[in-house]
Amino acid sequence: MLKTSLSPDNSAALERAMAAVAAAMADPSRVKMLCALMDGRAWTATELSAVADVAPSTASGHLTRLVEGTLISCLSQGRHRYYRLAGHDVAEMVEQMMGLSWGRITPPETTAPESMRHARTCYDHLAGTVAVQIYDAMQAQGWLVADGSALTVCGREGFLQLGIAMNSRARRKACCACLDWSERRFHLGGEAGAALLVHLENKGWIQREVGFREVTVTASGKAALHKHFHC
Incomplete structure (x- = not known):
């Protein structure tokens, strides 16, 4: 069993957070999107759906998972929404x-x-x-x-x-x-x-x-x- 200096409550929270990140990445299409965003630019959902080779409706679901997992962030500009990596980490x-x-x-x-x-x-x-x-x-x-x-x-x-x-x-x-x-x-x-x-x-x-x-x-x-x- 992994021993940690964290309190039981904090340890459990860390385990849940790690599991959430892993779950957010646990799909080849979402991994393709993350790799595409490694160029540092903000991409639209349409562009990312093409990169991942999935339908726009499917891409929307994947992007929601990545946003909820705090791996990417969504920026709104006019009528358009752009996605980019959440940070250097x-x-x-x-x-x-x-x-x-x-x-x-x-x-x-x-x-x-x-x-x-x-x-x-x-x-x-x-x-x-x-x-x-x-x-x-x-x-x-x-x-x-x-x-x-x-x-x-x-x-x-x-x-x-x-x-x-x-x-x-x-x-x-x-x-x-x-x-x-x-x-x-x-x-x-x-x-x-x-x-x-x-x-x-x-x-x-x-x-x-x-x-x-x-x-x-x-x-x-x-x-x-x-x-x-x-x-």
Whole structure:
């Protein structure tokens, strides 16, 4: 039996909450919707029904379950309703589940377009081949602890030298190793990954197109990434 320091009442409440989250995700169509929302955008019910390959009426029921499970939130704008992940903690949970799941199957040959594999967004951080190369370089330079769960002193200094400001009061993880679905290797997630993406965009090293996940690395960005991360 699992022993916990929580009081019996709190322990029971935690167990019920965990069961509710698990139940909300216990359907392939709902998992497809959560994975689609990992691009960080807000999607309509119609768009999510297409992603999950279900009828709009069926999608409505799935979305209600996800909202009730506090995994997604619903935003109303005019006559339209949009859905997005409820927060960074949900995105990190989905990332971890994707990584755990890939370890249980034979990785299929990816059919993703080359532009998507090269560079794209993963919720609020950079993903794709470029992101994996940056992560590998940070590991080689000693910026990250072995499992990617924290910046080292060298890493914090490296971020400061690049001009990347970290939010010391952030409630989420400082950083984490996020499994890249196209590369089957890790890229940088967490607060550090989000701060890096913002920095790359502000410097003009990458360009994002509204409504799309693909990211274009500019000429100046290629030079900068080669200089700092040998990409």
